[in-house]
Amino acid sequence: MAQPFVLPDFYVPYPARLNPHLEEARTHTREWARAMGMLEGSGVWEESDLEAHDYALLCSYTHPDCDSEALSLVTDWYVWVFFFDDHFLEVFKRTQDRPGSKAYLDRLPLFMPTDPAAGMPEPTNPVEAGLADLWRRTVPAMSESWRERFAEATEALLYESLWELDNINEGRIANPVEYIEMRRKVGGAPWSAGLVEYAAGAEVPARVAHSRPLRVLRDAFSDAVHLRNDLFSYQREVEDEGENSNGVLVLEKFLGCSTQEAAEAVNDLLTSRLQQFENTALTEVPALCVEQGLGPEECAAVAAYAKGLQDWQSGGHEWHMRSSRYMNEGLDTGPSRLDGVLGTSALDIRNLFGRPAAARQRAHTHVPHQKVGPSLLPDFDLPYPLSLSPHHAEAKRLSVDWAERMGLLDDIWDREMCEGFDLALCSSGLDPDATLEELELSAEWLTWGTYGDDYYPVVFGRPRNLAGAKECNERLKACMPVEEPAAGLALAVAPLERSLADLWARTATPMSPEARGQLRNALDVMLDSWLWELHNMAQHRVPDPVDYIEMRRTTFGSELTMLLSKLRHADALPPEIYSTGTVRSLESSVSDYATLLNDLFSYQKEVEVEGEVHNGVLVLQKFFDCDYPTAVSMVDDLMHGRLRQYEHLKKHEVPMLYEHFRLDAEGRAAFEAYLRELEDWLAGILNWHRSVRRYKDEDLHTGSGTPLLRQGPTGIGTSAARFAAVVASGG
Numbered sequence: 001m002a003q004p005f006v007l008p009d010f011y012v013p014y015p016a017r018l019n020p021h022l023e024e025a026r027t028h029t030r031e032w033a034r035a036m037g038m039l040e041g042s043g044v045w046e047e048s049d050l051e052a053h054d055y056a057l058l059c060s061y062t063h064p065d066c067d068s069e070a071l072s073l074v075t076d077w078y079v080w081v082f083f084f085d086d087h088f089l090e091v092f093k094r095t096q097d098r099p100g101s102k103a104y105l106d107r108l109p110l111f112m113p114t115d116p117a118a119g120m121p122e123p124t125n126p127v128e129a130g131l132a133d134l135w136r137r138t139v140p141a142m143s144e145s146w147r148e149r150f151a152e153a154t155e156a157l158l159y160e161s162l163w164e165l166d167n168i169n170e171g172r173i174a175n176p177v178e179y180i181e182m183r184r185k186v187g188g189a190p191w192s193a194g195l196v197e198y199a200a201g202a203e204v205p206a207r208v209a210h211s212r213p214l215r216v217l218r219d220a221f222s223d224a225v226h227l228r229n230d231l232f233s234y235q236r237e238v239e240d241e242g243e244n245s246n247g248v249l250v251l252e253k254f255l256g257c258s259t260q261e262a263a264e265a266v267n268d269l270l271t272s273r274l275q276q277f278e279n280t281a282l283t284e285v286p287a288l289c290v291e292q293g294l295g296p297e298e299c300a301a302v303a304a305y306a307k308g309l310q311d312w313q314s315g316g317h318e319w320h321m322r323s324s325r326y327m328n329e330g331l332d333t334g335p336s337r338l339d340g341v342l343g344t345s346a347l348d349i350r351n352l353f354g355r356p357a358a359a360r361q362r363a364h365t366h367v368p369h370q371k372v373g374p375s376l377l378p379d380f381d382l383p384y385p386l387s388l389s390p391h392h393a394e395a396k397r398l399s400v401d402w403a404e405r406m407g408l409l410d411d412i413w414d415r416e417m418c419e420g421f422d423l424a425l426c427s428s429g430l431d432p433d434a435t436l437e438e439l440e441l442s443a444e445w446l447t448w449g450t451y452g453d454d455y456y457p458v459v460f461g462r463p464r465n466l467a468g469a470k471e472c473n474e475r476l477k478a479c480m481p482v483e484e485p486a487a488g489l490a491l492a493v494a495p496l497e498r499s500l501a502d503l504w505a506r507t508a509t510p511m512s513p514e515a516r517g518q519l520r521n522a523l524d525v526m527l528d529s530w531l532w533e534l535h536n537m538a539q540h541r542v543p544d545p546v547d548y549i550e551m552r553r554t555t556f557g558s559e560l561t562m563l564l565s566k567l568r569h570a571d572a573l574p575p576e577i578y579s580t581g582t583v584r585s586l587e588s589s590v591s592d593y594a595t596l597l598n599d600l601f602s603y604q605k606e607v608e609v610e611g612e613v614h615n616g617v618l619v620l621q622k623f624f625d626c627d628y629p630t631a632v633s634m635v636d637d638l639m640h641g642r643l644r645q646y647e648h649l650k651k652h653e654v655p656m657l658y659e660h661f662r663l664d665a666e667g668r669a670a671f672e673a674y675l676r677e678l679e680d681w682l683a684g685i686l687n688w689h690r691s692v693r694r695y696k697d698e699d700l701h702t703g704s705g706t707p708l709l710r711q712g713p714t715g716i717g718t719s720a721a722r723f724a725a726v727v728a729s730g731g
Helices: 022-035 047-053 055-062 068-093 098-111 126-141 144-159 161-170 176-187 189-199 212-240 247-255 259-283 285-291 296-320 354-364 392-406 415-421 423-430 436-461 466-478 485-491 495-508 513-539 545-555 558-569 575-579 581-601 603-609 616-624 628-661 665-691
Strands: 709-711 724-726
Touching: 022 047, 022 055, 022 068, 055 068, 055 296, 068 098, 068 126, 068 189, 098 126, 098 144, 144 176, 144 189, 176 189, 176 212, 176 247, 176 581, 176 628, 189 212, 189 296, 212 247, 212 259, 212 285, 212 296, 212 545, 247 259, 247 628, 259 285, 259 296, 259 354, 259 513, 259 545, 259 616, 285 296, 354 616, 392 415, 392 423, 392 436, 392 495, 415 436, 423 436, 423 665, 436 466, 436 495, 436 513, 436 558, 466 485, 466 495, 466 513, 485 495, 495 513, 513 545, 513 558, 545 558, 545 581, 545 616, 558 581, 558 665, 575 581, 575 628, 581 603, 581 616, 581 628, 581 665, 603 616, 616 628, 628 665
Parallel strands: none
Antiparallel strands: 709 724
């Protein structure tokens, strides 16, 4: 069968290496698979299938430095996971048996107890038998923290198979953002990252395991692994198995392009994720180790973990080019490769230049302050009606008076600007049923967040004062004590601190300690996301598209405002419901629509006036190397895709959520109210962008076309700010 496209030139900057214990692993894993019942009689594999796939070769390439025992165990894990994938395909995907598949999946976590001494049920099939054996052999060598993380990654890999099955049943192809996020779970690469810790003897310290730098390493690694697999497996998955979950197919449908063009786009995204990995490993991880005070052994473990992920990328590519499981005909073996050197068939020096180099150059050589003219806006056909609070006018007056009392109108803002921004109008749409007191507090939170988002680029971004920004962050966090919320008032000095301490005391004091902890965490994450923006500004780097979309939810404050809404329903809904994949996907879809909407409106303000690099339209321009109108069209299409996903989740997954949590009429009504608040959130944000004095050409320039300027602020952390500050930078 002819291949559906020519495989592109891959960016593989590091040569693969082969573990010397390959043959021992092959012999061991063949006997293990037979003992677990995965071969003859399983109805899935024969010994010839296992030999052809050669998972021992995969693990020998991806874990080149571990000893024989570790290599054999890791190989058994991969045999198990690939057998599960093929078993699930034969038994449930081909028959489209969702009830049977859920019952099957519900038993598997029972074979991964956190306590190694805990009992397990009797296995009833090869997948259960294999998992039970592997868990017993692996977990004694690892900490409880690792066991919890690895069990969570394994469960995600298993359960998200239902997402694939649902898409097949409905003939549905995901949008690109949804696909990337779900593919991480069902594709298993975060699970592979956990095995890197085991094989490399490099368990990540628990206190940094969930930090942004290590999360980005894991996510960028995962995305690159999956996108590479999508390119090699397109023919088998799409043409043979009828799969809808393949990145080439996703971009083919989203971009409306040929399969070959979609394959090139997937490879460009793969390259971008690898370059994101490199950037994070070199610029963020070392700083994390210093900031967290990691000891020499802990730093060595983190470095070995990053190296292990890097080895996996190169080794995984080498295996894909050799395995009979994938299409790999026609790969170039010309003289530019290091022929005759083991493990270097993937290393082509041309791939260090060409498209990968051009993409990296575009990301770092954007010329700021280019004249772009008024922002191009598509037709927003948002289906949710707008409702506005009758308390808008009074909340506006009260919130602007509050901003003046707090000192927020003394430097980069003045009263006229604050009134023109009219954050109370946004609150009136987000929460049309609020009391005047609630609406005033909401408007003041939005005022503080918008001011802070403007303040950081002006004060810390342009002078590249990252140390000052970190100091400011720590002072702001100190103003939000969880035990005694009002105690932060005594610590506040500068206007940004005083205003936050005031809001924190008024908001957190009536809350339960658990709710305060959630609110504090949301604010911490938002503050840290502002440092991420400054980090990119310091490098003059337009962000990677995946990293941008995921971080934009936080820089925009989406998680904070949605949390305040969720806390209202805390008594009527089980807290576990908000950690489900369905609710996270609902919130992410809504958030992405809103943040991309903001990027469309703010394009002229950010790109022309402020010289910003954080704008979704600009990110797509640089990634696809296209013009402004084309990027606007892509953003519009992506927004429609995210909205369709929200509606799909509401129609198909929310009813299953009700059944799973056995919600009564009161619980269902509370969740329906929460969904309406998400829709009010979108309608209110769109109305605010259309109405306020912040984004239009006449708001950004004087009559002579000169950008409006304000004098830079003074105070703690601002000694380097000796410049004129551009009005209202950020969002």
